[in-house]
Amino acid sequence: METIMLFLDRYLILLYRMTGMPLLDYTIGTFLLAMGTVVIGELSISLAFRFNRKYIDAANNELVAKNNLSMEAMQCGDDASYRACNTLANDAFGKVFFSMIALSAAALWPIFFALAWMQHRFFGIEFPLPVTVPLFGESVGFVFTYFLLYILARILFKQVKPVLPYFRNMQNMLMTYDGGGERMITIADIMAKQKSDPAASGPL
Amino acid sequence: MKRIHGIFVGIAMVSVLAAAYTPVFAAQEQGASPVVMLAKRTARKPPVLGDTLGLSGKLGEAIAQTPTGKGKGKIDTRGEKGFAGIPGAPKINYIIAILWAVWVGWIFSTIGAFGGIMAGVGHITIFGLGDYAKSFKNTNPTLNKLLTDTIRVSNQFLVGLAAMISSINFYKQKRIILPLGIALGLGSILGAWLIPELTAGKINLKEYIGYFGLAVFVIGAFIFYETTPKGQAGKKKAKAAAEAFQKAVKEKGVESAQGVHITHFGLKHVKFTFFGTEFSFSPWLPVLGGFFIAAIASFLGIGGGFLYVPFMTSVVGLPMFLVAGTSAVTVFIGMIVSIFSYVVIKGTFVSWSFIGVELIGIFIGAMIGPRTQKYIPDIWLKRVFVVLALYVGLRYFSKGFFGVSWVPPY
Numbered sequence: 001m002e003t004i005m006l007f008l009d010r011y012l013i014l015l016y017r018m019t020g021m022p023l024l025d026y027t028i029g030t031f032l033l034a035m036g037t038v039v040i041g042e043l044s045i046s047l048a049f050r051f052n053r054k055y056i057d058a059a060n061n062e063l064v065a066k067n068n069l070s071m072e073a074m075q076c077g078d079d080a081s082y083r084a085c086n087t088l089a090n091d092a093f094g095k096v097f098f099s100m101i102a103l104s105a106a107a108l109w110p111i112f113f114a115l116a117w118m119q120h121r122f123f124g125i126e127f128p129l130p131v132t133v134p135l136f137g138e139s140v141g142f143v144f145t146y147f148l149l150y151i152l153a154r155i156l157f158k159q160v161k162p163v164l165p166y167f168r169n170m171q172n173m174l175m176t177y178d179g180g181g182e183r184m185i186t187i188a189d190i191m192a193k194q195k196s197d198p199a200a201s202g203p204l
Numbered sequence: 205m206k207r208i209h210g211i212f213v214g215i216a217m218v219s220v221l222a223a224a225y226t227p228v229f230a231a232q233e234q235g236a237s238p239v240v241m242l243a244k245r246t247a248r249k250p251p252v253l254g255d256t257l258g259l260s261g262k263l264g265e266a267i268a269q270t271p272t273g274k275g276k277g278k279i280d281t282r283g284e285k286g287f288a289g290i291p292g293a294p295k296i297n298y299i300i301a302i303l304w305a306v307w308v309g310w311i312f313s314t315i316g317a318f319g320g321i322m323a324g325v326g327h328i329t330i331f332g333l334g335d336y337a338k339s340f341k342n343t344n345p346t347l348n349k350l351l352t353d354t355i356r357v358s359n360q361f362l363v364g365l366a367a368m369i370s371s372i373n374f375y376k377q378k379r380i381i382l383p384l385g386i387a388l389g390l391g392s393i394l395g396a397w398l399i400p401e402l403t404a405g406k407i408n409l410k411e412y413i414g415y416f417g418l419a420v421f422v423i424g425a426f427i428f429y430e431t432t433p434k435g436q437a438g439k440k441k442a443k444a445a446a447e448a449f450q451k452a453v454k455e456k457g458v459e460s461a462q463g464v465h466i467t468h469f470g471l472k473h474v475k476f477t478f479f480g481t482e483f484s485f486s487p488w489l490p491v492l493g494g495f496f497i498a499a500i501a502s503f504l505g506i507g508g509g510f511l512y513v514p515f516m517t518s519v520v521g522l523p524m525f526l527v528a529g530t531s532a533v534t535v536f537i538g539m540i541v542s543i544f545s546y547v548v549i550k551g552t553f554v555s556w557s558f559i560g561v562e563l564i565g566i567f568i569g570a571m572i573g574p575r576t577q578k579y580i581p582d583i584w585l586k587r588v589f590v591v592l593a594l595y596v597g598l599r600y601f602s603k604g605f606f607g608v609s610w611v612p613p614y
Contacts, residue, residue, distance in 0.1 A: 001298060001557050002285070044567075052571055081448070088443060105309070105567035112560030119556055123259070143547065 005120045012117055027149070030142075033118075034150040037110035038157045046170045048106040056103075063092040111150065118142045253279055257289060261551040262405065263354075266347040270340065277343030287333060288354075288553055294332035298561050304330050305565020308362075310573045311589075312566065314580075318427065318589050321420055323362045323562070324504075325596060327355045328413060337409040345408065352409045353552040356504070360543050361559050362566065385534065387487050388512070391494025392538040399502040400545035404552065407503075414604020417597045419504050422511075424593025431586045490516070498538035502545075 016029030049056065070085035119142070126139035161167045253272050256264030267290065271278045279292055286293030304326045312319030328334035337351035429435045468475040468484075475484040497511045512534060546552040595611055602610040 001296075001561075002289075005557070048567065048571065055575070081452075084443075105563040105570070109560050109563040109567065112556045112563060114556075116555070116557030116560060124261070141548075 001116070002120075005117055008117055009121065013121070026145075030118075030145055031149045031153060033114050034146060034153040035157065037114045037150065038153045040110040041107040042157070042161075042167060042170075044106040044109070045103055046166075048103055049170075052103075059092070059096045063089065063096045066092045115143065115146060118146060253281070255281075257281075257291070259288065259290075259553070261553070263288065263347075263350050263551075263553040266344060266350050270344045270347055276339045277341070287331075287336070287558075288555060294336050296331055296555075296558060301326075301331065301558065301561045302565040302568075305562040306569035306572070307565075308562070309566035309569020309571075310576070312570055312573070314573050314576075314585055318423060318593070319566075320359065320362065321423055321593070321596070324355075324359045324416060326562075327358050328409075328416070328600075334409055334413060341408060341410070346405065348408050349405045350553065352407055352412050353404050353546060353550070354554065355409075356412070357543060357546040357552050357554060358559060359504075360502075360539055360546070361554070362562065387490035388494035388534040389537045391491040391496075392498035392534045393541050395495040395498030395500075396502045396538040396541035397545055399499050400542060400550055403503060404546055404550035410604050410607070412504075412604070413600045416504055417600030417602070417604055419500070420593050420597035420600060424590055424597055427586050427593065428590045431583055431590060436583070494534055494538075498534070498542070501538055502542040 012033065013029075015032045016025050018028050019025055066085060066089035070082055070089050073079075073082035073085050122142040126141060127145060128139045129137075132138050251272055253268055253270050256268050258264075259267060267279065272281060274280050279290060281291050283292030284295060285291055286295040305323075308319050308322045308326065311322050333351065333355055337348050337355070340348040340351070471488075472486060473484055474487055493512070493515045497515065500511065547554055598611050599609050602608060
């Protein structure tokens with residue numbers, strides 16, 4: 001791993017040599033590094049989604065079907081059926097939940113390699129804060145600065161995603177993705193329905 | 205008692221060592237026999253490294269205080285660099301790390317909660333970090349405890365990630381009940397903050413693996429219950445009831461009954477009806493439950509979701525629908541607070557690349573999981589893991605609390 005880090009170091013450090021001003025260079029470099037991890041993560045998740053779509057669809061459809069059934073039971077005031085359907089819905093959710101872990105791992109793994117490189121490069125360097133912040137103290141390390149800039153990079157990437165060729169198509173696919181099955185009913189839906197038709201239900 | 209005894213022994217040893225350098229002791233030494241002198245000379249504290257090896261923070265400080273040389277509990281500066289760049293530390297084989305993480309990911313996608321336990325087993329046993337941390341028990345207890353914290357926080361990263369994704373999904377599905385989440389979250393923040401505050405740098409590996417073994421037993425018991433006729437009957441009953449309801453809906457359609465109605469909201473009780481069913485709970489119960497479960501989760505570096513759901517359904521008496529989403533958020537809050545406390549406040553070392561490699565493996569494993577699941581019946585898979593939990597639990601429990609493993613390898 002150290003060999004890989006040393007190899008990457010030659011190229012990644014170039015991101016930190018833009019202006020010659022140390023603090024500004026660090027901010028720009030870390031932002032670009034964070035943006036790189038966002039892009040690689042998004043690419044990975046899109047590939048994972050394509051690769052496992054069949055299984056994601058099946059698990060999602062089962063979850064939605066069982067959940068909707070439990071919501072319908074709730075609407076009918078059938079407590080026993082509601083509890084039974086809800087138990088099955090939770091089992092189905094377990095499967096979806098763990099497939100989501102796989103997808104999240106696909107999106108987030110680059111972060112840890114970026115942090116590993118930063119640990120190799122910037123470990124021990126502290127950035128003084130203008131005021132003493134409870135729990136943080138008077139300074140923060142590279143982890144804090146990275147996560148701050150990662151959040152910014154993610155927000156920015158979300159804005160530019162619709163105009164980027166590959167990601168645009170992927171976003172369209174995800175936005176229209178419904179798993180090919182029925183739509184999930186939520187408590188909010190039932191409540192909204194009752195508000196619009198109070199005669200059909202009891203007090204809210 | 206043992207600790208007090210240890211303190212006395214420590215004070216006695218320090219006194220003897222300090223005395224060894226005083227002129228009075230030196231004068232007495234002149235008259236002692238060569239054997240006694242040799243024994244005293246060998247009892248002197250071995251030279252310490254005196255160098256942080258480029259590692260800053262508490263880990264660097266602890267390394268600088270570690271005796272140098274070859275053998276157990278020492279750092280040989282000429283040794284090959286291993287975990288955290290420490291010479292002589294176990295060198296993580298990244299191929300094995302990926303393969304193990306594939307196994308963890310596969311379990312996550314088939315059995316669920318047991319994946320977190322297997323991630324812990326990897327950190328403690330497979331990658332040799334447990335034995336390495338343990339080797340410093342006598343020579344540098346601080347390093348032993350700091351490496352134990354590293355294992356704890358590495359586990360938490362993997363579990364926290366899972367909870368994060370789950371929380372986002374529940375939020376989208378509007379399955380998070382805010383008052384309950386706040387009550388649970390308050391308790392869990394306190395528990396997740398207090399445990400690193402009280403125990404970071406203080407728990408040695410032996411104690412940690414003992415408690416970890418206990419947690420494996422509890423999870424094993426949960427899985428075992430699901431394989432018993434009672435557990436199976438519960439599932440079958442739920443399935444039959446759901447099918448019957450589905451049939452009724454097809455025949456009669458959905459007829460709305462009552463709505464959501466909060467009947468009482470106070471410090472002692474919260475009462476509400478959900479479409480005709482009344483629920484009541486004391487708001488203090490989730491706070492207390494959140495506190496204790498987050499404390500256990502933070503201490504062991506495991507999720508806690510497997511404890512929140514039964515607690516909320518059995519103790520507080522809430523329906524699963526309200527509980528599952530809220531518990532995921534609580535696990536997430538607890539994990540974030542705990543990771544933050546360990547990494548930012550307590551300065552625990554994290555091997556980022558190691559976690560990155562594990563994530564790749566988990567991702568691959570979780571992709572394979574659904575593809576292989578259809579070939580193995582769910583109940584047999586659970587039975588295999590019950591046996592595995594019994595073995596892992598017994599091994600860690602006995603090694604942690606009794607110093608020897610009751611199951612092979614001894």
